[in-house]
Amino acid sequence: MGADSPTSSVPAIAADHPGVAELFAVLAYGEISAFYRLAEDARMAPTLQGRVALASMAAAEMGHFETLHRALTDRGIEVYAAMDPFVRALDAYHASTDPSTWLESLVKAYVGDGIAADFYLEIAHSLDPTVGGIVREVLAEVGHSEFVVQEVRAAVAASKSEKDRLMLWGRRLLGEAITQAQFVLARREDLTDLVMTATGSLNGVAALFDNMQAKHAERMAVLGLV
Amino acid sequence: MGADSPTSSVPAIAADHPGVAELFAVLAYGEISAFYRLAEDARMAPTLQGRVALASMAAAEMGHFETLHRALTDRGIEVYAAMDPFVRALDAYHASTDPSTWLESLVKAYVGDGIAADFYLEIAHSLDPTVGGIVREVLAEVGHSEFVVQEVRAAVAASKSEKDRLMLWGRRLLGEAITQAQFVLARREDLTDLVMTATGSLNGVAALFDNMQAKHAERMAVLGLV
Numbered sequence: 001m002g003a004d005s006p007t008s009s010v011p012a013i014a015a016d017h018p019g020v021a022e023l024f025a026v027l028a029y030g031e032i033s034a035f036y037r038l039a040e041d042a043r044m045a046p047t048l049q050g051r052v053a054l055a056s057m058a059a060a061e062m063g064h065f066e067t068l069h070r071a072l073t074d075r076g077i078e079v080y081a082a083m084d085p086f087v088r089a090l091d092a093y094h095a096s097t098d099p100s101t102w103l104e105s106l107v108k109a110y111v112g113d114g115i116a117a118d119f120y121l122e123i124a125h126s127l128d129p130t131v132g133g134i135v136r137e138v139l140a141e142v143g144h145s146e147f148v149v150q151e152v153r154a155a156v157a158a159s160k161s162e163k164d165r166l167m168l169w170g171r172r173l174l175g176e177a178i179t180q181a182q183f184v185l186a187r188r189e190d191l192t193d194l195v196m197t198a199t200g201s202l203n204g205v206a207a208l209f210d211n212m213q214a215k216h217a218e219r220m221a222v223l224g225l226v
Numbered sequence: 227m228g229a230d231s232p233t234s235s236v237p238a239i240a241a242d243h244p245g246v247a248e249l250f251a252v253l254a255y256g257e258i259s260a261f262y263r264l265a266e267d268a269r270m271a272p273t274l275q276g277r278v279a280l281a282s283m284a285a286a287e288m289g290h291f292e293t294l295h296r297a298l299t300d301r302g303i304e305v306y307a308a309m310d311p312f313v314r315a316l317d318a319y320h321a322s323t324d325p326s327t328w329l330e331s332l333v334k335a336y337v338g339d340g341i342a343a344d345f346y347l348e349i350a351h352s353l354d355p356t357v358g359g360i361v362r363e364v365l366a367e368v369g370h371s372e373f374v375v376q377e378v379r380a381a382v383a384a385s386k387s388e389k390d391r392l393m394l395w396g397r398r399l400l401g402e403a404i405t406q407a408q409f410v411l412a413r414r415e416d417l418t419d420l421v422m423t424a425t426g427s428l429n430g431v432a433a434l435f436d437n438m439q440a441k442h443a444e445r446m447a448v449l450g451l452v
Contacts, residue, residue: 032278032281035285036265036268036277047306048258048306048313049306051262052258055258055262056291058261058285059285059288059289061285062281065278080274087274
């Protein structure tokens with residue numbers, strides 16, 4: 001691991017760092033917006049099995065929201081006021097990556113969740129264990145991804161043009177996610193301070209985005225998009 | 227309790243009664259359609275709190291679906307094939323009671339779920355305990371109804387015309403639910419046999435619908451709709 005690696009002996013971030021509440025709040029609104037995105041995308045499902053798979057993923061997101069709601073309330077934070085600054089950026093991400101086909105929605109559910117999880121998990125290393133534990137808990141796989149992998153792999157194995165389209169789609173998801181993450185970081189001082197402390201330096205932030213790109217490529221490969 | 231009461235010393239229905247799988251299947255599709263109805267109605271929510279309340283109720287429905295999925299799979303039943311005969315009636319119920327306002331969607335979430343629960347719980351008395359336990363588990367209150375009660379009570383206390391409209395709406399929900407229940411019973415022999423056995427007689431079925439009407443009136447009163 002290089003000196004710039006986000007995981008290299010960075011000092012732990014205390015549980016009362018003011019960015020922690022912002023971190024929980026952005027995660028919390030992320031769960032709600034993921035819930036509604038999955039529920040809406042499920043309309044495109046060609047089968048009842050597909051609808052159920054997305055509904056189950058959506059339901060798991062709400063379980064994670066409850067965890068974050070509790071964590072914020074335990075800190076005396078009003079949950080809805082805390083989430084408010086993040087509504088615009090997350091809504092913008094979803095609006096700019098609105099799937100137009102069932103396969104696009106599956107790739108988004110799998111790849112989009114993965115990008116977000118990478119970002120937060122890289123930071124989690126440096127958090128006080130009680131805080132890091134909550135972050136890891138709410139980023140745990142929501143399950144049913146096996147269904148997504150099988151559907152997408154089968155479709156792209158059968159159609160070169162579908163594969164090309166979905167590879168572009170995956171690149172767009174990553175690009176929009178990073179754009180919105182930077183937008184949030186530029187506006188929330190406490191959260192930015194937390195991320196900078198977690199990654200150690202500006203170079204560390206760059207390394208974090210590089211790592212996210214590498215993991216994104218791995219996930220795309222799992223879907224047969226390589 | 228009269229001789230026709232559905233709960234009076236009716237013999238227990240064995241766990242292997244063929245109607246049990248149909249009962250689980252109609253409950254399972256009910257959970258899925260409730261999930262999507264709640265997720266869709268939440269678009270009308272005037273606040274993020276309202277959206278979250280409906281999302282949490284929707285998520286709880288999927289938890290119940292998982293329970294029924296397991297119960298059917300344990301019996302060697304293919305879940306999606308088993309649900310298929312009930313898709314039309316439940317979709318028809320939701321299509322005929324599509325809320326046009328946020329308050330209508332709240333009343334539907336509260337009153338509609340209650341009507342269904344009454345029907346199944348009246349039958350649960352007569353089921354083999356392992357089967358009855360599953361039915362009771364998946365009909366447990368999905369929570370967050372306190373939010374619904376407060377919102378609706380405040381709105382109808384403030385507006386007589388809103389109250390009149392929602393009282394008519396509640397009556398329509400009951401009517402449509404009973405219509406669709408009768409439609410299902412007319413077409414599914416095993417389930418009908420189970421309901422007839424549970425209620426003891428045709429008079430028992432009539433008494434069951436009378437009980438549902440009485441409990442519906444109680445629930446409307448809780449919402450201030452009296």
